[in-house]
Amino acid sequence: MTLDKNQERIVTSDNLLTVSNFSVMYDVDPPVEAVRDVSLTLKRGEILGLAGESGCGKTTLAYGIQRLLKPPAVITQGSAIFHDKAGEDIDLNSLDEKQMRAFRWNKASMVFQGAMNALNPVVNIGKQLGDVFTTHRPELSRAERHEESARLLEIVGVGRDRLRAFPHELSGGMRQRVMIAMALALKPQLMIMDEPTTALDVLVQREILQQISDLRKEFGFSVIFITHDLPLLLEISDRIAVMRAGKVVEINTAEQIYHHAEHEYTRKLLASFPSLTGERGDFVRGTSSVETGA
Amino acid sequence: MTTLEFKDVTKRYRIRGTGDFLALDKVNFTLTSGKTIALVGQSGSGKSTIAKILTQLERATSGEVLLDGKPIPRRGRALRSYRQQVRMVFQDPFASLNPYHTIRHHIERPLRLDKVVPNEEVENEVYRLLERVRLEPNDVIDRRPHELSGGQRQRVAIARALASRPSLLIADEPVSMLDVSIRLGVLNLLADLQRENNLGVLYITHDLATARHFSDEIMVLNRGVVVERGNADDVILNPQHAYTRELRDASPNPDKHFAAPGTTSPRS
Numbered sequence: 001m002t003l004d005k006n007q008e009r010i011v012t013s014d015n016l017l018t019v020s021n022f023s024v025m026y027d028v029d030p031p032v033e034a035v036r037d038v039s040l041t042l043k044r045g046e047i048l049g050l051a052g053e054s055g056c057g058k059t060t061l062a063y064g065i066q067r068l069l070k071p072p073a074v075i076t077q078g079s080a081i082f083h084d085k086a087g088e089d090i091d092l093n094s095l096d097e098k099q100m101r102a103f104r105w106n107k108a109s110m111v112f113q114g115a116m117n118a119l120n121p122v123v124n125i126g127k128q129l130g131d132v133f134t135t136h137r138p139e140l141s142r143a144e145r146h147e148e149s150a151r152l153l154e155i156v157g158v159g160r161d162r163l164r165a166f167p168h169e170l171s172g173g174m175r176q177r178v179m180i181a182m183a184l185a186l187k188p189q190l191m192i193m194d195e196p197t198t199a200l201d202v203l204v205q206r207e208i209l210q211q212i213s214d215l216r217k218e219f220g221f222s223v224i225f226i227t228h229d230l231p232l233l234l235e236i237s238d239r240i241a242v243m244r245a246g247k248v249v250e251i252n253t254a255e256q257i258y259h260h261a262e263h264e265y266t267r268k269l270l271a272s273f274p275s276l277t278g279e280r281g282d283f284v285r286g287t288s289s290v291e292t293g294a
Numbered sequence: 295m296t297t298l299e300f301k302d303v304t305k306r307y308r309i310r311g312t313g314d315f316l317a318l319d320k321v322n323f324t325l326t327s328g329k330t331i332a333l334v335g336q337s338g339s340g341k342s343t344i345a346k347i348l349t350q351l352e353r354a355t356s357g358e359v360l361l362d363g364k365p366i367p368r369r370g371r372a373l374r375s376y377r378q379q380v381r382m383v384f385q386d387p388f389a390s391l392n393p394y395h396t397i398r399h400h401i402e403r404p405l406r407l408d409k410v411v412p413n414e415e416v417e418n419e420v421y422r423l424l425e426r427v428r429l430e431p432n433d434v435i436d437r438r439p440h441e442l443s444g445g446q447r448q449r450v451a452i453a454r455a456l457a458s459r460p461s462l463l464i465a466d467e468p469v470s471m472l473d474v475s476i477r478l479g480v481l482n483l484l485a486d487l488q489r490e491n492n493l494g495v496l497y498i499t500h501d502l503a504t505a506r507h508f509s510d511e512i513m514v515l516n517r518g519v520v521v522e523r524g525n526a527d528d529v530i531l532n533p534q535h536a537y538t539r540e541l542r543d544a545s546p547n548p549d550k551h552f553a554a555p556g557t558t559s560p561r562s
Contacts, residue, residue: 053475172337201336201500206544228474231503231546258552272478276503276547277531 022078049237109183126163173204296461303357332505335515387447
């Protein structure tokens with residue numbers, strides 16, 4: 001049930017990422033301010049949850065940090081500074097296209113929403129994993145690439161015998177694991193996971209979360225975990241940022257959010273998930289019981 | 295009172311090459327008006343196969359499905375009359391409404407086809423149904439599905455299901471595609487309607503928490519076999535079968551996660 005009781009020990013005190021006054025606008029008519037003046041820090045080894053309803057700007061923020069946004073989205077202000085393990089501070093906004101491409105995946109990778117659609121259906125997964133190495137580690141030989149890809153599949157519990165499998169031959173959970181393997185390939189310091197388990201059923205979801213947790217212990221990366229599933233986030237995150245209409249309305253440890261949510265919206269969001277084992281009637285009678293955690 | 299009975303229902307899908315797939319293995323249950331049963335299980339456990347058999351989109355390989363003691367009619371007017379009594383709310387409100395037609399059309403169709411009310415009453419009945427699902431009729435009646443939000447669309451789908459005054463409702467993941475902030479609202483609406491109309495509801499879901507709060511009974515399905523059933527609270531709080539426990543323990547449960555000695559859960 002509880003993923004790891006020793007989460008505190010994994011989280012270190014030095015910062016990995018500092019986002020300050022970050023804003024993103026969709027330059028359409030009328031313009032939409034999707035992310036408004038967001039500031040947050042992420043510690044090395046920490047899992048930071050980003051919660052909020054559809055359209056609150058969670059994904060836009062994550063894409064903005066990775067500079068994956070396409071017009072009409074524009075970053076209107078703010079910065080994201082990545083504090084590299086090597087001691088260097090990298091201002092992500094100052095990197096040119098080529099530097100950015102080298103940065104992505106090497107230092108910060110991403111697990112995209114919907115593994116079903118993120119993999120190329122006509123290329124086997126071994127080749128898709130190999131592509132990461134071809135691009136970022138051109139010095140590796142073909143045999144080494146093959147070996148690395150196989151090892152990755154083993155790490156995530158898919159097994160090396162599936163290297164030649166095509167995405168449609170794998171279940172949803174397996175495909176999601178392949179996506180995680182791909183994100184792990186270059187041992188990044190930051191992984192952004194955008195709804196990595198939303199389409200999966202609870203048993204598979206639990207296995208994958210356990211895996212993420214184990215891998216974090218082993219490799220010490222930080223995670224920004226995006227989902228609308230607040231109960232899930234409460235369990236796996238060290239800290240949670242609650243977003244609404246582009247703003248972070250509250251950021252605190254998972255425990256504080258759960259027991260002493262300060263913002264009314266956080267309480268409302270908590271109340272929209274009926275408790276599995278708590279009191280009955282919380283849900284059927286009261287339309288929105290906001291007294292939770294008060 | 296209406297009773298729908300599943301008696302030793304087995305469904306086998308023929309798959310070329312790999313042999314048969316047993317989707318349901320001798321499933322028995324009874325759904326009666328006024329009661330809500332939640333059907334839970336992981337992907338591929340056979341939940342939707344049960345819904346398909348209930349709505350006669352699929353036929354059982356063996357066993358019987360009886361409505362008030364009579365087998366489901368195979369075709370024709372009798373089948374239509376069966377479907378008038380057993381209605382379905384689908385998972386995806388974006389796919390279950392026809393984009394070409396107005397909301398009025400969607401609700402009118404069952405009213406006219408099933409001759410629920412005289413023709414001159416149809417318009418009034420459409421208004422009444424929209425009000426019952428807490429939509430403002432004048433705001434939505436002439437709109438098309440794409441002009442409505444997901445939650446509004448699902449309300450329209452519920453109004454449509456209720457139009458022919460069914461006694462039983464099959465709701466296959468009715469809120470899983472909706473945004474978290476409105477899920478509870480739609481479920482509460484379903485719960486209200488269930489009580490007001492004395493409906494029997496089969497609530498198909500993988501979300502144990504809403505299953506527990508929404509229904510009287512929970513039925514746990516694993517690989518086509520009902521492994522446990524009983525009072526909703528008992529099944530979740532005191533599961534007997536290992537699979538039910540596994541399912542429950544896999545579900546996110548911050549109450550338990552944060553339940554350190556000496557602290558009380560804010561929900562209790």
